Amino acid sequence: MTDTDPETLADRVREGDLRLYELEEHADADVAAAARRLLVESESDADLATTSEYAFPAADAEANIENMIGAVQVPIGVAGPVEIDGGAISGERYLPMATTEGALLASVNRGCAALDAAGGAGARVLKNRMTRAPAFRVADVAEAEALASWVRDNVDSLREAAESTTSHGELHEVTPYVVGNNVYLRFAYDTKDAMGMNMATIATEAACEVVEDETSAHLVALSGNLCSDKKPAAINAVEGRGRTVAADVTVPRETVKRTLKTTPEAVAEVNTRKNLVGSAKAGGLGFNAHVANSVAAMFLATGQDAAQVVEGANAITTAEVVARGGGGDSTGERDGDLYVSVTLASLEVGTVGGGTKLPTQSEALDVLGVRGGGDPAGSNADALAEAVAVAALAGELSLLSALASRNLSSAHADLGR
Incomplete structure (x- = not known):
């Protein structure tokens, strides 16, 4: 046996001749990962056969992880397609989302159907500031x-x-x-x-x-926590961090009734009493229903820093009944349409570097058409931020409607989740 054999490397670690993090100095990254798996399996009685099945060279992940033993596979699906009218992204797009939460994509997909029936969602990046304090x-x-x-x-x-x-x-x-x-x-x-x-x-x-x-x-x-990274912070809600991005839609009354099985008034009331008043009473920083769900699923799919979902969930959802035709004037009459918006104050995303270089994450970025550097610089990350905001909007619209129609639990029961 040679150092290119996993068993030999594993024995050298057991004997104290090598440490786990030194294995790549004596063998290629895949052999080093196999040696670590042998060690972990022998000491934990775990079977890591599935963990060992990954579709890229381990060396491709050297910038992303240490002491690699394999890869965790999270199911990935798509919601949509949905029409997006953004400042950096436009047209019909599928939204790649990775999650283990059953019914999430079904819910976002229903929201996308409502957005499409309304002519699509608008989206704009309002501010771009990454901070260090x-x-x-x-x-x-x-x-x-x-x-x-x-x-x-x-x-x-x-x-x-x-x-x-x-x-x-x-x-x-x-x-x-x-x-x-x-x-x-x-x-x-x-x-x-x-x-x-x-x-x-x-x-x-x-x-x-x-x-x-x-x-x-x-x-x-160098970091004094006023940045503030990966922690709930009011300064990020007020000043923003990463991209501040918003998405909105005016859904015709008939679409709300047909697709979402409720009324504009019921959705607006749920949003006010749940997302605004309820969140305020709780002392929440996020005034929304479940924006973190869409942000996390998009982050996992596209190679973002998953811990920054903390800031990504820092969002406010609004809903109101407006005059028919999308004129923007609020109305108390019971014949108006439904206006819904989601504004994410601190969405930290990128299309270069980090996990975006991993093969499956690169493919998800390709689905959106935003992999790599944009022209002009920054436009691809702006486009990704707008796509995440639209996914969040679809998720909010669907969940608020499910609550308004009182079919949230029955939907989960029907889907077996």
């Missing part, structure tokens, strides 16, 4: 005020340092926040088609060196 320590509030003032006067110097680290990212603003002798600087970047967290981190580190060289401030942490 380092924490600095100063002596007292006088120095804190002085640092904040210095930052406002020297944004150009910070921009030059930050942008020297990237050929794509652009620093748009730096906002100081003071808490006693703590100063947080919230850097906000346009990261084009990348989700951009790594880009923002590297660029901000370069800018922090300028701050320390030119002021008395001491950098405590």
Whole structure:
């Protein structure tokens, strides 16, 4: 046996000659993964035969995972097609969604049918800002005020340092926040088609060196949680992070009755009492029914950072009865149409880098026609954000209608979920 044999590698780990993370230094990535599986199987009595079946070279995932033993397969389906009138994406598109939650795609698909019957959904990216907020320590509030003032006067110097680290990212603003002798600087970047967290981190580190060289401030942490990444945060709900994107539709009354089995008034009332009042009473940051479902399924399918569903679910759904013909005027009359919108404040997506390079995730991006860098730069990530927003809109419309018609539980029962 040689080091290219999984058993030999596994024995060397057992003997303490190698560590799990060193295996790729002695064999190719697939052999290293096989050796780890042998170790895990022998020590846990698990059978990893299915885990070992994956459709890409393990080396393709080296940028995405350490100590690889195989791959988890999550079922992927499509909702739609649905007509999208977006700023960056247009036409009929299938929405690729990966999930283990039965009835989710059926629900989103029903929403897509209603959107299509209404002539399609509108979608627009409203803001694009990926943030990183380092924490600095100063002596007292006088120095804190002085640092904040210095930052406002020297944004150009910070921009030059930050942008020297990237050929794509652009620093748009730096906002100081003071808490006693703590100063947080919230850097906000346009990261084009990348989700951009790594880009923002590297660029901000370069800018922090300028701050320390030119002021008395001491950098405590490159991330001070005012960013705020992968945590519920009001600042992201107000200021946005990643893409702030909205989607909407006006559904004719007849379509609401025929496709969604309810009325515009009933949907609007459920949304007000559940999504707005109920969420407010709960102290929620997301004022929606289940936006996280659509965001998570689209994220898994297209190779996004799954943990950022936390921010992606930071959304507000509105619903109201409007005058027939989509004029936009609210009406109390019982003959109007249904206007529904979803606004996602902090949707962090990209079409280059990270998990988007993995084969199945690349294929899902191809389904949407947004894989890789866009022309102009940033347009593909904008298009993906708009597609996710439309999926969320379809999901909200369908679930609100199910609640309004009181058939939510029966739908799950009928589908056997």
